[in-house]
Amino acid sequence: MSNNEKLLEIKNLHTGFDIEGKTYHAVKDVSFDVKSKEVVCVVGESGCGKSVMSLSIMDLLPKHNGKIDKGQILFQGKDLVPLNTKEMNSIRGKDISMIFQEPMTALNPVLTIGFQMDEVLINHTKLKIEDIRKKSISLLKQVGISRGEQIVHEYPHQLSGGMRQRVVIAMAIACQPKLLIADEPTTALDVTVQAQILELIQNIQEEVGMAVLMITHDLGVVAEMADRVVVMYAGQVVEESDVDRIFYNPQHPYTKALLNSIPRLEEEQEELNTIKGIVPSLKNMPLEGCRFVDRCPEAMPECKKITPRLGETEEGHSVRCILYDASRPKSEGEVRL
Numbered sequence: 001m002s003n004n005e006k007l008l009e010i011k012n013l014h015t016g017f018d019i020e021g022k023t024y025h026a027v028k029d030v031s032f033d034v035k036s037k038e039v040v041c042v043v044g045e046s047g048c049g050k051s052v053m054s055l056s057i058m059d060l061l062p063k064h065n066g067k068i069d070k071g072q073i074l075f076q077g078k079d080l081v082p083l084n085t086k087e088m089n090s091i092r093g094k095d096i097s098m099i100f101q102e103p104m105t106a107l108n109p110v111l112t113i114g115f116q117m118d119e120v121l122i123n124h125t126k127l128k129i130e131d132i133r134k135k136s137i138s139l140l141k142q143v144g145i146s147r148g149e150q151i152v153h154e155y156p157h158q159l160s161g162g163m164r165q166r167v168v169i170a171m172a173i174a175c176q177p178k179l180l181i182a183d184e185p186t187t188a189l190d191v192t193v194q195a196q197i198l199e200l201i202q203n204i205q206e207e208v209g210m211a212v213l214m215i216t217h218d219l220g221v222v223a224e225m226a227d228r229v230v231v232m233y234a235g236q237v238v239e240e241s242d243v244d245r246i247f248y249n250p251q252h253p254y255t256k257a258l259l260n261s262i263p264r265l266e267e268e269q270e271e272l273n274t275i276k277g278i279v280p281s282l283k284n285m286p287l288e289g290c291r292f293v294d295r296c297p298e299a300m301p302e303c304k305k306i307t308p309r310l311g312e313t314e315e316g317h318s319v320r321c322i323l324y325d326a327s328r329p330k331s332e333g334e335v336r337l
Contacts, residue, residue, distance in 0.1 A: 006074075007211050008034040008057070008179055013071035015049075015056045017282065023069065024282040026052040028235045030071075031310070034179065039205065039212045041226035041243075043219065043258070047279040049235040050215045051101075054181050057213075058098055059088045075179070094124040097172035099201075101184035103164035107156040113140075113167055114152030117174065124175045139170040143200060162193035169200060176208050183215040198224060219262055223247065231255050234280055234291035237310055241317040251319045253296045290322070298323065 015027035027049045034040045042050050055061050057073055059080065073080045075096065080088065092098075100106040108116060117136035121127055127135060133152065140148035143166040156164055165185060172180060182201060186194035198221060205212050214225055222229055222243065229246040231239040231254065239252040250256045257275045277295040285291065289304040296303065303322060310320040 005036050006033045007036045007038075007076060008213070009072070009074040010053075010057070011072040011074065013053065013056060013073065014069040015052055015061065016067060016069050017062075018065040018067070019282070023067075024285070025069070026235050026282055027056065028285075029310075030232070030235070030237050032230050032237060032240055034211050034213055036178070037205075037209050037211055039214060039225050039227045040230060041214045041216055041222045041228075042230045042232055043216055043222055044232040045217060045258075045275075045279050047234075047281070048232040050217075050232055051183055052235075053232070054098070054183050054213070054215050057181065058092055058096065059083070059085075060098075089123075093120055093177075094175045095177055096179045096181065097175070097177040098181040098183065099165075099168055099172050099185045101187045103161065103168045103188070104156060106168050107164060109156055111155075112152065113154055113156065113159075117152065117167070117171055120171050120174045135174075136170075139174055140167070142173075142204075143167075143170045144196070145170075161189050162196065165189060165193075165197055166200070169197070169204070173204055173208060173210075177210055179211045179213065180205070181213045181215070184217070185214075186218075186221070201225075219258060231258070234285060236291060236320060237318075238292065238320045239318065240310075245317055249317075251313060251317070251324060252292075252321050253298045253323075254292050257295075257297070290320075 010033065011031050013027055013030040014025055016023040016025040030053060042053065044050055056068055057080070061067065068081050071081070075091070080091070114133065114136055117139065118132050121132045121135055136152060137148035140151055145151055145163065145166055159167065185201070186197050189197060201212065202225065214221065216222060226243040228242050229240065230237055231246070231252065233254045239246070239250070239255045246255060247259065250259055261273045261275060263272060275295055280286065280291065288307050290296070290308050293299045293303040306322050308320045308322045308325060310318050311325065312318050313324045
């Protein structure tokens with residue numbers, strides 16, 4: 001597979017939850033792709049639908065009320081949405097792996113680290129039983145755990161948060177997946193360990209040559225890791241482009257507000273810049289108009305009525321905002337961006 005070939009394609013994805021007899025969409029009409037060996041960061045505040053989107057890819061939505069209503073998730077051209085549990089199990093952990101944001105909940109507290117690592121290799125490789133434990137220890141050393149021989153006999157609660165996250169990464173890369181999904185993998189860790197984990201993911205990505213889909217709300221992580229950036233707000237993609245254009249030429253008011261909220265070392269600030277209001281809850285999503293309208297400093301009266309489309313403003317740069325919709329008639333006195 002060439003570097004420009006699309007490994008993952010998400011097309012018009014709608015993911016909803018049944019609550020009190022009604023379906024509410026946490027992800028609505030989301031489309032983007034991840035190319036081979038590329039790092040794509042999905043960024044946005046908590047509640048924007050980033051994690052639900054990643055769980056949709058992995059078919060890990062809660063079975064009692066979560067569902068994909070519409071859309072396709074194409075992996076190497078094959079749609080994952082209609083696959084049954086057995087078919088997904090053959091892909092999950094082998095071709096697509098995931099690092100969760102809280103390693104303590106990702107690991108089984110009553111099973112040893114070695115047992116959990118061995119299980120991945122037993123399910124997805126043809127290694128002989130006597131070679132599996134050796135491979136598990138080798139993987140632990142690959143992620144920077146020097147005393148792998150001892151760690152395999154320990155339980156998750158005996159390890160620090162950083163060590164547990166390294167174990168989860170070792171399990172995720174055990175079968176050299178083509179795509180690694182990392183859902184806020186450094187959220188629960190202190191700053192020093194965060195930097196180590198990000199560097200580890202970067203190094204492994206380059207060594208193995210896998211693509212990475214990184215879910216984060218940390219723009220510092222985006223600047224460090226991303227080739228391309230997908231900005232989500234209230235379940236929708238509002239802007240997508242390469243990392244340089246997102247940082248140096250942001251176009252959607254939400255992206256601008258996110259970047260403006262980053263503290264600047266060169267400026268003296270008594271108060272941090274914030275985005276007023278909060279992300280609307282699932283039950284309070286606007287039925288029409290722009291979902292960012294109540295928080296947007298550039299909002300116009302028509303923003304409450306016209307539902308913006310995601311369209312290209314230039315090659316490789318897409319924005320969901322009526323300020324950039326060339327097909328919309330210009331209002332009197334309006335300056336088109």
